[in-house]
Amino acid sequence: MELLQTIETLCGAVGVSGQEHSAAAAALNLLKEYAPNAEIDPFHNVYGVVRLAKEGQPAVVLDAHIDEIGMIVTYVDTHGFLKVSACGGVDRRLVLGQEVIVHGRQELHGVVAAMPPHLTAGDDSGKVSEIEQILIDVGLTRDEVKKVVALGDRVTIKSGFHSLLGSRIASKSLDDRSCVAVILRTLELLKGQDLSCGLSVMFSAQEETGERGAMIAGYQLKPDIAVALDVSFAHTPDADETKCGKMGAGPMIGMAPTLDRELSQRFVTLAQQNQIPYQTEVMGGATGTNADAIGVLRGGVRMGLLSVPLKYMHTPIEMVDLSDCEATARLLAAFLSEIGKGE
């Protein structure tokens, strides 16, 4: 597999929380090469067993979420404009004037209406609109809209897939499709190796609306150890450097009270031994990722977290560096090669 190509394929698919069909199908298709029995459950979680644990071996699960943020249609007004609510943490400061796709019975293209300056001129407050105030313009009458759009259909902001300087790329939904690709890349690196652990993969639904898919998929897979793969904040000039990772500096190894200390340390040691660039991300409690949900499943799961540094999270122009994705996959592969050996 080619990492860039895999990410582009995954990002091109649509999967707003709760309606992950297309993204799940794309991920399933790619996962089947490594887990032929992989399947999609009724919640749109994708999961597959790569290798069953033998007696005494730990069962390891790798997780990345398949859903993306977006909007959900709540109303069609008399002029045919759609009203929406948010599915996940939409940055309302950037929605006006965006190109959108309404995923109804068929796709409708349109734009988010922006009031022209002559109507906002007196408003110096610079106040951002509530998501419920915006209008989606699909250029149709209410009757025409209703033929193809049902309340509850999802809306995504359209984005291109852009190759930037170096090995950096920008697109929608790199959160968390870049990590879906990292897991697939890890499986590729492990091909032909005999592991000493059971290995399953889940691409979980509804992370953005509260880590819900991971609860369900994780329960089914009964892990002893799990590693969540997600994106985290890469520094931009307007952010606090002490609260961000650095793009291009390798995976961010999560350290937190909710994560297994020994696993975190093992990632650091492995990165050093294998000369893989890495950085640490220390949090004071919950991590805001699926790691929080998976860690307390059934009788408890030893939890690790690796994050790919990403800029502009939750926007149509999320950015990652492919070198970070590759380094994360290498670290994860090194971890899986070792886990269960002599334990």
Added chain:
Amino acid sequence: MWERVEHYSRLNGVSGDESAVREAIIEEVKAYCQYEVDALGNLICFKKGMVTPDKKLMLCAHMDEVGFIVTHITDGGMLKFTTVGGIDSRVVLGRAVNLYRTGTIGVIGTKAIHQQTEQERETVVKVEDMFIDIGASSREEAMNVVRPGDCAVFCTDYEEFGDGLLKGKALDDRLGCAVLVELIRSKLKFDMYFVFTTQEEVGLRGAKAAAYSVNPDFAVVVETTTAADLSGVSEQKQVCALGKGAVVGFMDRATIYDRELYALAYKLAVEKKITAQTKTMVAGGNDAGAIHTSRGGVRTIAVSVPSRYLHSGVCTVKKEDVKAVLKLVYELTETIL
């Protein structure tokens, strides 16, 4: 016509940097007229008609579009920029832009919503606080492909959607350019001048020089104008609406239009069954502002395509309105002189 509109919308020509648009237009009109390019980059075309009139008529559309210009490159390789022309800062964030001198793509973002304070989440980000990120890690890396003064435009898909709507960047005023080119390539009654101007978005500057050079008696400006026909906006504040035809206003912020030409436009609209509408607010402005005060004065009218979301990456117009503008402008050329 629509192929040309798409072609022109995809061309990149921020004010002061319009050469790609000019070259494309020259390519299409050179067999039909005499032309020259003046000191400001205006393309001035003269087309012979069947009749040489006593008076001079000038048709005008602007080639430039709103966009961005790189002002500084930081040590970290980020591009600081400012807007060229009036772009609302609310429609800039979260977009990809094309630094078209080298075709470099960049994105405009800020720190993630998770890292914003409550107040930051609720406040529109000012353009001066934004930067373009091309993926460079250092100034040196960035300078390989970008330098201060380079211009950028929105990366937008040109497409048709809804019930006969078109969206794209730079439809303001490439639609006007397309209408003029259509006319140059058709059979016309009178000799007339077609002027494709520069720098409209930064103060109607190209038109000022061009009007001086051409020295017309009459002028027709072909433009796009703001329509605010959105839910929740009163009829008056909508100014004009998509689907209601060519917009001929009596006054905007730059011009009080010639009353006789205004009446003539509506007379022709009725006679020729062309849909037309006036503006219900004194808003906007265009090259007419510079033209009508040129030399000893020029009797001027503007015919515009109503457009939603005008100075954004997604100018949205209705095809039938563009047709109405083309027809009405044609009829005016037949009767003004």
